Every structure is written in C-alpha cells, then in structure tokens.
Amino acid sequence: MQRLTSRERMLRAARLQPVDHIPCSFMIFSALRSRCREDLYELAEAQSAMGLDSFLFIPSVPRPMRPEHPDLAGLPVRFDAAVKLSEWREERPGDCPIMHRTYTTPASELTTSVKVSEDWPHGDHIPFIDDYQVPRAIKHLVTEPKDLAALQYLLLPPSPKDVQDYQRDVERAHTFAQEQEILLVGGWGVGADMADWLCGVQDLMVMACERPEFTTDLIEMIHRWNLRRMEVVLAGKVDLFIRRGWYEGCDFLRPQFYRDVILPRLKVESDLAHNHGALFGYICTSGTLPMLDYYKEAGIDVLIGVDPVQGTYTDMSLMKKKLGDRICLWGGLSGAVTVETGTAQEVREAVQTAIATLGPQGFILSPVDNVRSDTPLAWENVKVLIEEWQTLR
Numbered sequence: 398m399q400r401l402t403s404r405e406r407m408l409r410a411a412r413l414q415p416v417d418h419i420p421c422s423f424m425i426f427s428a429l430r431s432r433c434r435e436d437l438y439e440l441a442e443a444q445s446a447m448g449l450d451s452f453l454f455i456p457s458v459p460r461p462m463r464p465e466h467p468d469l470a471g472l473p474v475r476f477d478a479a480v481k482l483s484e485w486r487e488e489r490p491g492d493c494p495i496m497h498r499t500y501t502t503p504a505s506e507l508t509t510s511v512k513v514s515e516d517w518p519h520g521d522h523i524p525f526i527d528d529y530q531v532p533r534a535i536k537h538l539v540t541e542p543k544d545l546a547a548l549q550y551l552l553l554p555p556s557p558k559d560v561q562d563y564q565r566d567v568e569r570a571h572t573f574a575q576e577q578e579i580l581l582v583g584g585w586g587v588g589a590d591m592a593d594w595l596c597g598v599q600d601l602m603v604m605a606c607e608r609p610e611f612t613t614d615l616i617e618m619i620h621r622w623n624l625r626r627m628e629v630v631l632a633g634k635v636d637l638f639i640r641r642g643w644y645e646g647c648d649f650l651r652p653q654f655y656r657d658v659i660l661p662r663l664k665v666e667s668d669l670a671h672n673h674g675a676l677f678g679y680i681c682t683s684g685t686l687p688m689l690d691y692y693k694e695a696g697i698d699v700l701i702g703v704d705p706v707q708g709t710y711t712d713m714s715l716m717k718k719k720l721g722d723r724i725c726l727w728g729g730l731s732g733a734v735t736v737e738t739g740t741a742q743e744v745r746e747a748v749q750t751a752i753a754t755l756g757p758q759g760f761i762l763s764p765v766d767n768v769r770s771d772t773p774l775a776w777e778n779v780k781v782l783i784e785e786w787q788t789l790r
Contacts, residue, residue: 398415398416398417399417400417401416401417402578402579403420403445403450403451403577403578403579403580404574404578404579404580404581404636405578406418406420406450407420407422407450407452407579407580407636407761408580408636408676410725410758410759410760410761411637411676411678411698411699411725411759411761412676412698412725413721413722413723413725413758413759414758415758416757416758418790419752419756419757419760419761419762419786419790420450420761420762421449421450421761421762421763421782421783421786421790422444422449422450422451422452422580422727422761422762422763423444423449423763423764423768424680424701424702424727424728424763424764424765424766424767425732425766425767425768426440426444426767426768427767427768427769428768428769428770428771428775428776429443429444429768431771432771435459435460435461436457436459437453437454437455437457437459438453438457438573441453441573441577441579442577445577445579447783448783448787449783450579450580450761451577451579451580452579452580452581452582452637453570453573453574453577453579453580453581453582454470454582454583454584455563455566455567455570455581455582455583455630455633455635456470456471456472456562456563456566456583456630457566457570458470458471458473464519464522464524465524465525465526466524466525466526466527467524467527468526468527468528468594469526469585469587469591469641470584470585471583471584471585471626471630472555472559472563472626472629472630473555473559474525474526474551474552475553475554475555475556475559476500476525476550476551476553477502477503477550477551477553479502479503479550480500480501480502480550480551481500481501482498482499482500482501483498483499483501484496484497484498484499484521484522484523485497486513486521493512493513493514494512494513495510495511495512495513495535496510496511496513496521496522496523497509497510497523498510498523500538500547500550500551502547502550502551503550504546504547504549504550505543505544505546505547506547507538507539507544507547507548507551508536508538509523509530509534509536509537509538510534510535510536511523511530511533511534511535512533512534512535513533514533517529517533525538525551526591526594526595527594528594530594531593531594531597531598534597537595537596537597537600538595538596539595539596539615540596540600541611542608542611542614545611545614545615545618548595548615548618549618552618552619552622554622554625554626555625555626555629559629560629563629563630563633564633566633567633567634570633571634580636580637581634581635581636581637582635582636582637582638582639582678583630583631583633583635583637583638583639583675584630584638584639584640584641584678585639585640585641586623586626586627586638586639586640586641586666587619587623587640587641588616588619588620588623588640588642588645588659588662588663589601589616589642589644589645589649589650589659590641590642590643590644590645591619591623592612592615592616592619593644593649595615596615598644598649601649602649602650605650605651605654605658606651609654609658612654612658613658616658616659616662617662620662620665620666623666624665624666624669627666627669627670628669631669631670631673631675632673634673634674634675635675636675636676637675637676637677637678637698637699638670638673638675638676638677638678639678639679639680639701640663640666640677640678640679640680641680642659642679642680642681643680643681643682643683643702643766645659645681645688646681646682646683646684646685646688646709647684647685647686647687647688647709647710648683648684648709649684652687652688652691655687655688655691656691660691660694660695663679663691663695663697664694664695664696667695667696667697667698668696671696676698676699677696677697677698677699678697678698678699678700678701678727679692679695679697679699679700679701680701680702680766681700681701681702682702682703682704682707682708682728682765682766683702683704683707683708683709683710683711684708684709684710685700685708685710685711685716686710686711686712686715687710689715689716689719689720690719692720692724693719693720693723693724697724698724698725699724699725699726699727699761700716700720700724700725700726700727701727701728701763702727702728702765702766703716703726703727703728703729703755703765704728704730704731704765704766705729705730705731705747705750705751706730706731706734706735707731707733707734707765708765713726713729713750713751713754713755714754716755717754717755721759724759725759725760725761726755726759726760726761727760727761727763728751728761728762728763728764728765728766729747729748729750729751729752729754729755729760729762729763729765730744730747730748730750730751730762730763730764730765730782731747731764731765732764732765732766732767732768732769733767733769735747735764735778736764736768736775736778736779736782737768737769737770737772737774737775737778738774739778741777741778741781744778744781744782744785745781745785748762748782748785748786748789749785749789752786752789752790762786762790764782
C-alpha cells in the first residue's frame with residue numbers, strides 16, 4: 398500500500414480498513430501541551446514533528462480559559478442572565494478552609510461547599526463542574542429532585558456569540574488540518590460524567606439505585622443540553638466527534654442502569670454524529686467489560702482508552718475478539734504507570750503486546766489516558782515508545 402497521510406491513516410483505522418501502518422496518536426499529552434502554552438495548534442504541530450499521528454481538537458479553547466468547566470473541553474458553559482453568583486471563603490483554624498458557592502436562580506438556590514486542600518488548584522473559586530471538587534465537596538450542587546428546576550438555568554444552549562466564535566475557529570481549523578494532513582476532532586460530549594460532577598460519584602451511584610426516576614430525569618436534562626452543543630460542533634464538519642464517558646464504566650454504574658438510561662441516549666448521540674458525516678468516539682478507560690455489547694448496539698465507531706494496567710476488567714484479547722469487527726480500539730498501554738514510571742524494557746514489552754493483541758487493523762496505539770509528567774524518565778519512555786512502535790508498526 399502506498400503511504401497514507403496521517404488523516405487518511407487515522408480515518409481508515411477508525412473505519413477498520415487496511416492501513417499502511419498502525420497509527421500512533423496520544424489521546425491526551427499534557428506534558429507536551431504544557432510546553433506549547435496550552436495552544437492546541439502548536440500541540441498538533443509538535444506531535445507531528447515527533448512522528449506521531451496528530452489531530453487537532455476543536456473548539457480550541459485552552460483549559461485556563463475555561464474557569465467554570467476546566468475538565469469539560471469544548472464550547473463554553475453558559476448560565477441564564479438571571480442567575481446570581483456568590484462565593485466566600487470560611488477560615489477554620491487548624492483545619493482546611495471551606496469555599497462556599499451559591500447560585501440564585503428564578504426557581505431556587507443551589508449551593509455547594511468544598512474543602513480547600515493544599516492541592517486545590519482554583520484559589521478562591523469553585524468551578525461549576527470539575528474533577529477536583531467532587532472528592533473535596535462537603536455539599537454537592539444537586540442533591541434532590543427539586544434542584545432540577547434551578548439546574549435548567551445553568552444549562553443553556555450555546556449563545557449566538559459562542560456559535561460565531563466557533564465558526565471562526567472552524568475556518569482556521571480546517572485550513573490548518575488540511576495543510577498538516579491531520580484528523581480534525583470535535584467534542585466533548587458528556588453524559589453521566591456531568592451528573593457525577595453535579596452530584597458526586599458516590600451519591601450518584603446511590604441515587605441510581607434508590608431514586609432511579611430522579612437520576613434518569615437528571616441524565617435526560619444533561620442529554621438534551623448535550624445534543625444542542627453537539628449540533629453546533631458537528632456543523633463544523635469534524636472527522637470525529639468524541640463523547641467522554643470516563644465515569645460510565647461498571648466501576649461507577651451498574652450495567653442495567655447503563656442499558657436502560659445511558660445506552661438509549663448514546664444511540665441518539667451516535668446517530669447525530671453519523672448524520673453529520675462524523676465518526677463517533679467514546680472515551681471509557683475502565684470498567685468496560687460488561688458494556689462491550691452495548692457499545693456495539695450504540696453505534697460507537699472508536700472506543701478510546703484501552704488500558705491494560707489501570708483499567709479494571711480490561712482484557713485486550715477479549716475486547717479485540719468482541720469488538721474488533723465493529724469498533725476501532727484506541728490505546729493499548731498505561732500512560733501513568735508504564736510510560737511515566739516504568740523501565741524502557743517495560744515500555745517496549747507493553748508496545749509489543751498492544752500491537753500483537755489489538756492490531757493490525759482497527760487499532761490506534763496510545764498511552765492511556767495521558768502522559769502528564771514532564772520528567773526525564775517520562776520523556777525517555779515516550780522516545781522508547783515511539784521507537785518501538787516505528788519498528789513494529
């Protein structure tokens with residue numbers, strides 16, 4: 398086969414078609430991103446220069462410019478103009494301070510409070526949704542059915558200005574992606590991850606068992622909001638739309654709940670992406686085994702985040718057997734454990750196992766889910782990973 402462009406290679410891998418060689422594309426690469434001043438265009442160029450199959454993600458708003466939703470990449474999150482916000486810090490001698498935040502809406506007030514631990518990254522601010530606040534919260538934002546009436550004022554569709562800003566981003570992105578011959582990716586979609594941010598992981602697990610109607614109503618509200626955001630992003634004619642589902646594995650949700658509540662909505666989102674000519678990618682790095690048949694039923698094209706070390710119940714051979722004729726698998730080795738802390742030999746062996754088990758077609762090699770550590774060891778192991786991939790690909 399003649400040499401493919403990176404975009405062609407990634408698309409063919411995602412569609413389970415033959416490729417000139419197995420692509421290698423880091424699903425997230427924070428160590429490199431921090432060296433690129435959080436600029437996603439510079440990040441894409443830097444990865445291409447390393448010989449990787451890069452991609453450009455849009456909307457390209459960097460994390461520091463998303464103070465209300467640092468862990469939800471993509472379009473801005475907007476509140477109704479009638480919502481009033483107040484935040485204050487409560488000092489507690491001998492203990493962690495507590496930050497409080499109140500959202501006063503036309504329906505009612507929503508409140509949240511978190512312990513400000515030494516590693517709290519947000520100063521005197523509580524984001525609307527964020528990973529950090531979940532384990533530190535002493536009062537989550539959404540706790541009972543009456544809160545949903547107020548929550549609707551915090552989940553507005555993209556504003557006309559948001560759409561205009563995105564359209565400008567799209568024009569630049571298409572020109573850049575064509576020049577670089579790389580994949581154009583849009584996102585992120587969100588479902589139960591959003592519910593976990595609002596309610597807390599443990600509380601949502603209990604709610605799903607004890608108050609399923611309330612939990613379903615919350616997921617449906619998020620789903621409707623998510624579809625409006627998806628429509629804007631997909632109008633930009635991206636190659637691949639990504640939906641995050643890090644907290645949608647069986648570590649957090651019962652398979653029955655997933656089947657009854659998550660799956661029907663995931664089908665709608667997958668269909669929406671396909672109707673716009675985009676592939677549909679889904680990130681879930683742990684607890685996937687009981688959900689594999691549901692992934693096929695949902696119409697997912699790419700399962701992102703196959704982690705054989707930190708992913709519970711991850712059996713790469715079984716995943717390839719059950720999904721390999723329908724879904725592309727993206728991942729294959731652990732970023733946090735193998736790449737950031739392992740030996741060079743461990744990295745080589747992990748690459749060998751991933752390629753032998755998940756390749757050659759319908760596979761994209763990547764550390765899962767991120768390489769964060771900007772250390773000599775991590776960078777040396779990244780070099781080893783790339784060299785071993787280039788040898789075996």
